[in-house]
Amino acid sequence: MGKSVNDAGGYVVEVLGSKAGGPVAKADLDAWIKTYKVPVTALIDTPAGSGTKTLTFFGIRETCVIVDVHTMKIVKKVNGSVAGIGDSSIKQLIPQILTLLGK
Amino acid sequence: MKRFLFTALFAVACSSSSESSTASGDDSAATGDTAAIDDSSTVDDSTTPDDTSSPLDSMIAEVLGDAPMDVGFGPYPPAPYGNKVGDVMANLQWEGYVNDLADAISNTKPYVASTSMDELRKKASKGYALVHVSEFY
Numbered sequence: 001m002g003k004s005v006n007d008a009g010g011y012v013v014e015v016l017g018s019k020a021g022g023p024v025a026k027a028d029l030d031a032w033i034k035t036y037k038v039p040v041t042a043l044i045d046t047p048a049g050s051g052t053k054t055l056t057f058f059g060i061r062e063t064c065v066i067v068d069v070h071t072m073k074i075v076k077k078v079n080g081s082v083a084g085i086g087d088s089s090i091k092q093l094i095p096q097i098l099t100l101l102g103k
Numbered sequence: 104m105k106r107f108l109f110t111a112l113f114a115v116a117c118s119s120s121s122e123s124s125t126a127s128g129d130d131s132a133a134t135g136d137t138a139a140i141d142d143s144s145t146v147d148d149s150t151t152p153d154d155t156s157s158p159l160d161s162m163i164a165e166v167l168g169d170a171p172m173d174v175g176f177g178p179y180p181p182a183p184y185g186n187k188v189g190d191v192m193a194n195l196q197w198e199g200y201v202n203d204l205a206d207a208i209s210n211t212k213p214y215v216a217s218t219s220m221d222e223l224r225k226k227a228s229k230g231y232a233l234v235h236v237s238e239f240y
Contacts, residue, residue: 009228014235046196067192069230071180077187
């Protein structure tokens with residue numbers, strides 16, 4: 001899914017914000033990418049294992065936002081289900097960013 | 104690197120432009136390349152290349168290709184930051200796998216020890232990026 005956004009001139013950033021609520025190590029990122037075959041830019045807070053700044057900033061996991069990269073203002077936001085019910089937040093926002101990108 | 108190349112090419116362009124201006128202001132210098140801009144010369148406008156097809160433009164296009172430039176990206180917007188629609192997202196700092204083309208599983212890409220929202224936003228050539236926060240158990 002993410003490739004369609006990058007191909008359209010957008011950019012997808014996946015952040016593994018926490019592991020069971022705590023900081024994430026590089027090995028966790030590797031395991032997560034391998035498990036879900038993540039095909040887009042996949043990151044953790046730096047330095048690895050030191051905290052959960054991204055999760056703290058957004059307040060809750062399974063959060064997805066579309067940002068205008070010039071103003072960095074959040075133009076769309078979806079909080080998905082942390083119980084895994086229904087479409088993920090990223091799946092919900094991909095059609096919307098593709099529309100913004102003229103697709 | 105791109106900025107350096109662009110600056111160098113811009114300097115060449117300015118230099119060429121300056122030479123042409125000097126030559127055009129000196130009617131006696133109608134030799135070599137300056138002959139074509141001598142007032143007494145007959146110039147066929149239909150064969151004069153316009154600005155979009157100059158050798159300099161060709162050089163720039165060849166060097167830069169289709170690569171996106173940082174045009175339009177000023178400094179990262181200042182605080183206050185927030186996480187609601189309409190708020191400015193913070194310039195978060197990360198490490199991990201940068202996969203610009205999204206063309207393979209990301210851990211096949213080199214591990215980057217430091218990147219940020221500011222760096223990554225410049226890769227969204229059409230102005231929008233999507234940021235997703237996940238958790239792993």
